[in-house]
Amino acid sequence: MHISVVHGPNLNLLGSRQVELYGLATLAQINSDLEQIASELGLTIHYEQHNGEGALVDAVQAAATSDALLINPAAYTHTSVALRDAILAVAIPTWAVHLTEPNNRETFRRVDLISDVVIGRTAGLGAASYSEALRKLVSWLRMRAKKPHL
Ligand code: DQA
Numbered sequence: 001m002h003i004s005v006v007h008g009p010n011l012n013l014l015g016s017r018q019v020e021l022y023g024l025a026t027l028a029q030i031n032s033d034l035e036q037i038a039s040e041l042g043l044t045i046h047y048e049q050h051n052g053e054g055a056l057v058d059a060v061q062a063a064a065t066s067d068a069l070l071i072n073p074a075a076y077t078h079t080s081v082a083l084r085d086a087i088l089a090v091a092i093p094t095w096a097v098h099l100t101e102p103n104n105r106e107t108f109r110r111v112d113l114i115s116d117v118v119i120g121r122t123a124g125l126g127a128a129s130y131s132e133a134l135r136k137l138v139s140w141l142r143m144r145a146k147k148p149h150l
Pocket of ligand 1: 077
């Protein structure tokens with residue numbers, strides 16, 4: 001099983017960016033935690049991080065050959081029709097992840113163009129959102145493999 005992990009804008013700054021909100025874990029640490037879970041669960045993972053919307057659309061399109069996509073669209077969650085359309089176009093199981101719970105923050109973050117086009121969403125657990133999201137996504141894929149009619 002091969003999973004694409006796509007990180008959106010400003011997530012390259014994790015570890016120094018608004019640490020009171022996002023915590024001290026760097027993106028490299030988050031990726032390495034995911035790598036550990038991947039080897040435990042027998043998966044392969046490919047990571048990308050982009051700040052630009054177009055590059056993120058390209059990364060989602062490139063994930064078409066993966067079994068699933070795990071994505072933190074970051075600020076584009078709240079604005080990007082292009083990213084939403086890319087997820088719909090690629091049509092592989094996609095799980096959204098957020099370190100914080102955007103619904104508990106500023107009002108503009110309650111607009112979410114992604115959550116209704118993904119199979120699941122994990123938010124608000126800090127860096128642990130990613131590991132939780134990956135485990136849930138893999139459970140979903142394995143359940144679907146056993147019960148393909150669902
Ligand atoms: C975020 C939440 C978004 O609202 C914000 O723009 C981000 C990160 C999160 O992981 O909590 O950049 O996606």
